[in-house]
Amino acid sequence: MPKSHFILGIDLRVSSVKVVELEETKEAVALLHWACSEIPYALNDKHPEKENAQADALRKLIETRGFKGKEAAVVIGGSDAVVKIFNLVGVSSAELADGIKWKFSEEVSFSMEEALIDYYRLPGDNSLYVAACINKKVFDNVQYVINKAGLRLQAITVVPDVLEKLFVKEVEQNKDKVFSLIYMGKRTTNISILNKGQLDFNRELNIGGENITQAMSGVLVSPEGRMEISAEAAEKIKTEFGVPLDLEKYPKIGQIPINQLQAMVRPALERIRDEVMRTFEYYKGQSGEAVIDKIILTGGSAMTPNLALFLSEGLGIPVETPAAVDKQLYQGKLTDEADFEKALPKLSTAIGAALVWTGKINLVPEEIKNRLQTLIKKFLQPHYVALALSLFLGLFYLPFAWQGMSVQNQLDYTNSKINEYKPMIAKLAELQQSAAEAQNRGNALSLEKQRSSKTPRIFREISQIVPAGVVITSMQLTPTTINIVGMSFDRGQTAEEILSQFVLGLSASKYFTEVKMLQATKSNAYLQDAFSFEIKALVNI
Known part of the structure; x- marks a missing residue:
């Protein structure tokens, strides 16, 4: 077993x-490198x-920032993943997977044949399960990125x-309370509510935070004249000075009329507050809980000055923004600690992915989760077993043969x-x-039969994938490519977009x-936009 295990959270x-x-040893876990783009x-x-x-x-980022590890855990959210808590009273362990799949079939728009699902039981209750579901296309996209970056997807x-x-x-400190963990990113916000530590x-x-930036962008009128705040300028104002709540305490920023800036951003702030409040009210109605005792706010947008104060005052609930990790995790190990601490809230989910690793929900397919079992199953095939048995018998016989060679009588007999x-x-x-x-x-006949059976399936698969705007002029098929x-x-979409859909469809196919x-070259030989192309792929049948 290696002394150190390097884990990438992405x-x-x-x-x-x-x-x-992260570097994981028997003694401790340490954060060695970080990067974002x-x-x-x-x-x-x-x-x-x-x-x-x-x-x-x-x-x-991996090549230029000195990362050592190759094994990656990726966090997903937003519309890519559905996370639910299911109460499955009376469902046996044998029926559990089918029961959760049936529950998700009512929650998602895609077929369960296209779904990847994982779940775990909450401690202390035999009927409550945390379950997550994604479309296989989401997994394919994540795996494509990780593999192309030269890494191995583990979770x-x-x-x-x-x-x-x-x-x-x-x-642990709030296990006797009902409190909320809120991650507010640039465009999405995830709200988790925990009750009794679960x-x-x-x-x-x-x-997310981009809604605030967009609200602070626009045209303002002051005694000095008309001025326009660009999205870049609004983002800088939001990051450095925060949202304007108290006009007397908010700093003066050039010729910008702060009262107008406050009026512009107020609707976006109220929308965020109202969505959080509606979520809490829905939870109270479903669970019967009367109050949310505290909110812990993290994510890139949690760094916005005055945002936590606005939410706390608007919701009537204390809002805290503690550091996502203990300083012991990185202190003395990073050369840019100050920069890391500034970026820590928006890096929190990547850090959490590395810390969780494969411990809870893991939405990769079983053959990746259980590589050892897959290898064992592979090497239990008859020809491997025969080879191993031959080697074992040979090693077992070797000492006796050596002993026999040392005795002349036995040699003569042999x-x-x-x-x-x-x-x-x-x-x-x-x-x-x-x-x-x-x-x-027999093998030659089997190979020929297999090859002849591939062609209809491949042509049928391509006919289902090819968009209406693509015309195939030739195909060359070998046993492997x-x-x-x-x-x-151009047909409703640009020729380039239609070609991209065709490539993605082929990439998503199991074949x-x-x-x-x-090659993909724009062609001027037609009245409408057109691209000539050539695609190559490995055949997986």
């Missing part, structure tokens, strides 16, 4: 790329451009588990026996050769791996 949500590295938000709905940009950014965890692990001390409710909101068995050995060799030839003929040449045309665009 957050790829929305357009972010955040990564931390953003990809253009315009790529958020473009695939595989978004995944390629995230993979390139992640690989660059996909969810925000509620991450927050609970990060603030384990606060959870997760009791979770909700994801599509609002030689005589060998001469006696020579005709039988020759006959056995002939039989073995005949069997091998028969086996080779396929080359597709064709044209994409193809390592899908590569060999």
